[in-house]
Amino acid sequence: MPDVFIALGSNVGDREVNIKTAIEKIRQRGIKVVKISDIIETEPYGYVDQPRFLNAVLQAETLLSPRELLNTLQEIEKEMGRERKIKWGPRNIDLDIIFYNGLIFNDEDLKIPHPDAHNRIFVIKPLAQIAEDFIHPVLKITVKEILKSLDSK
Known part of the structure; x- marks a missing residue:
């Protein structure tokens, strides 16, 4: 069964409850x-004039295809009331x-691995906690090595 890694973030409302609710909804699917x-608190990325985030990463197994997984995650976001008004808002x-395992997938609305994950400490730090030896399929280095390079910046 494919291993997938999903990043979770929230900076509106009860951030911790939002993340835990999303995890439960993922399980229900x-x-x-x-x-x-662990859930960590981080500074906003991109659009910085907004509240701090809580972030986490989970590892999961699924028989869903990458596209089906994307649709499922977007359905959960919609159920939870996510509104897309400002990019990175x-x-x-x-x-x-x-x-998604070691898959490299490049479509207009779905890119795996996530194209900017390796630049985001709020993704890499929690990811390193659960999968430090996972090898990035494009960069060909471990998550631990990516974290080390981010920490040195």
Whole structure:
């Protein structure tokens, strides 16, 4: 069964409840959650004039295809009331596919691995907690090595 890594973020409302609710909704869709990182608080990325985020990463197993997984995650965001008004703007929940096994997938609305994950400490730090030896399929280095390079910046 494919291993997937999903990043979760929230900076509107009860951020911790939002993340835990999203995890429960993922489980309710038959996606087996294997590991969950700690929830960390981070500065906003991109659009910085907004509240701080809580972020986490989970590892899961699923029989869903990458496209089906994307649709499922977007359905969960919609159920939870996510509104897309400003790129990288405030949101009650954000669910992103970071990795899907070692797959490299490049479509207009779905790119795996996530094209900017390796630049985002709020993704890499919790990911390293649960999968530091996972090898980025494009960069060909481990998550631990990516974290080390981000820490040195």
